[in-house]
Amino acid sequence: MNRVKARIVRGPIKSERIAYITTAGGVCAEVLLSTTQTGSDHVLAVEVARDKNNVLIELPQETSSGDWRVWVNKNQILSE
Amino acid sequence: MILTDREIQVFLANRQITIKPTPDAVRYSSTSVDLTLAKQFRVWDFNQIDKTKGEVIEPGPKFKYAEFRDKYTKKKILTNKGYVLAPNDFVLAWTHETIDLPNHSRIAARVEGKSSLSRLGLAVHVTAPTIHAGFEGHLQLELCNHGLFSIRLTPGMPICQLIFEMTLGTPAKGYSGIFLRQKK
Numbered sequence: 020m021n022r023v024k025a026r027i028v029r030g031p032i033k034s035e036r037i038a039y040i041t042t043a044g045g046v047c048a049e050v051l052l053s054t055t056q057t058g059s060d061h062v063l064a065v066e067v068a069r070d071k072n073n074v075l076i077e078l079p080q081e082t083s084s085g086d087w088r089v090w091v092n093k094n095q096i097l098s099e
Numbered sequence: 100m101i102l103t104d105r106e107i108q109v110f111l112a113n114r115q116i117t118i119k120p121t122p123d124a125v126r127y128s129s130t131s132v133d134l135t136l137a138k139q140f141r142v143w144d145f146n147q148i149d150k151t152k153g154e155v156i157e158p159g160p161k162f163k164y165a166e167f168r169d170k171y172t173k174k175k176i177l178t179n180k181g182y183v184l185a186p187n188d189f190v191l192a193w194t195h196e197t198i199d200l201p202n203h204s205r206i207a208a209r210v211e212g213k214s215s216l217s218r219l220g221l222a223v224h225v226t227a228p229t230i231h232a233g234f235e236g237h238l239q240l241e242l243c244n245h246g247l248f249s250i251r252l253t254p255g256m257p258i259c260q261l262i263f264e265m266t267l268g269t270p271a272k273g274y275s276g277i278f279l280r281q282k283k
Contacts, residue, residue: 067104068124075124085215085257087128 022061022097023076038062043073043090049083056080061097069093101130102206102263115204116263119197131260133213134194137237138254140182141172141191181253184221184244193237195255202233205266210238210259220246223259230261232270 025038036057040048056063056079068075073090081087102110104127110116118132126133148171156162172191175182184190200206208230212223225241240259244250252258 067127077127077129081128081214083215085133085213086125087131087133088125090125 020063021066021074021076021099022058023064023091024060024095024097025057025062027057027059027062040078040089040091041095043092046084048078048086048089050078050080051083052078052080066096066099100265102265103130104128104132107132107263110204110206110263115201116206117197117199118261120195122196126257128260131211131262133257133260134196134210134238135255136177136240136252136258137193137195138177139193140175140177141168142175142182143189144171144173147171177252177254179253181251181256184242184250184252186220186244186247186249189241189243192240192242192252192258194240194259195237197235197237198230198261199235200230200232202270202272205232205269207232207264207266208234209262209264210240211262213257213260216250216258219248219250220244221250232266233272 023040025040028037028039030036030051034054036052036054038050038052038057040050040062042048050062052062062078064076064078066074067077067088072093074093074096075088075090077088078086082089107116107127111118111121118134122132122134156167168191182190198208200208209228210224210230211228212221216223222243222245223240225243227241230238238259242252
């Protein structure tokens with residue numbers, strides 16, 4: 020499990036947070052998550068592939084644009 | 100049993116499942132793979148429907164769906180601007196990808212909506228999600244907007260997800276040409 024850098028804001032209910040993750044393509048991916056799947060500055064996600072500069076992560080939920088998996092720059096990975 | 104992403108990829112590599120064009124890595128989740136929207140739509144022809152004055156559909160042996168569809172819908176090819184599906188609008192659409200589930204692979208599948216679209220009110224099928232073993236072709240989608248806002252649908256957008264399930268045995272038709280004609 021990886022901690023992936025994200026901007027975290029309050030969600031629609033107390034147990035949820037909205038996370039904004041910058042993808043390798045520069046797009047801001049929005050995903051609604053449980054508080055257990057987020058920290059103050061990150062989301063928990065699983066690495067499924069990697070290339071020279073980027074990591075393909077699978078998020079715990081589908082993003083608002085319909086993606087479970089997004090490429091992020093490896094600098095976005097806070098810890099493995 | 101539902102196939103995970105790794106198993107789906109193994110089945111694809113072994114041609115026990117075929118998806119053309121092959122989905123990108125980002126189209127997978129742990130237990131599904133997303134399919135995208137084709138350009139071809141069939142939209143209702145309200146000029147024809149308005150002439151029916153309350154015609155009642157009677158599904159049964161005499162009902163010919165293809166004739167019905169051709170009479171009351173018209174083809175539409177989407178441009179990159181897409182199609183705006185108004186609340187309560189219902190159209191027939193297809194996946195861009197073709198699927199092949201050979202009988203001998205012991206694989207069936209279900210097409211389901213994506214939560215990101217479901218939250219907006221978009222349904223992608225009307226109670227018929229099963230893709231039976233032996234299916235080959237584009238998946239038809241019955242798109243209905245149950246939401247309050249119009250939704251713009253564009254060709255190539257991820258529109259549904261496919262969940263693969265392994266069957267317990269091989270369907271009888273899967274044995275045709277292999278075992279059915281064996282003589283004792």
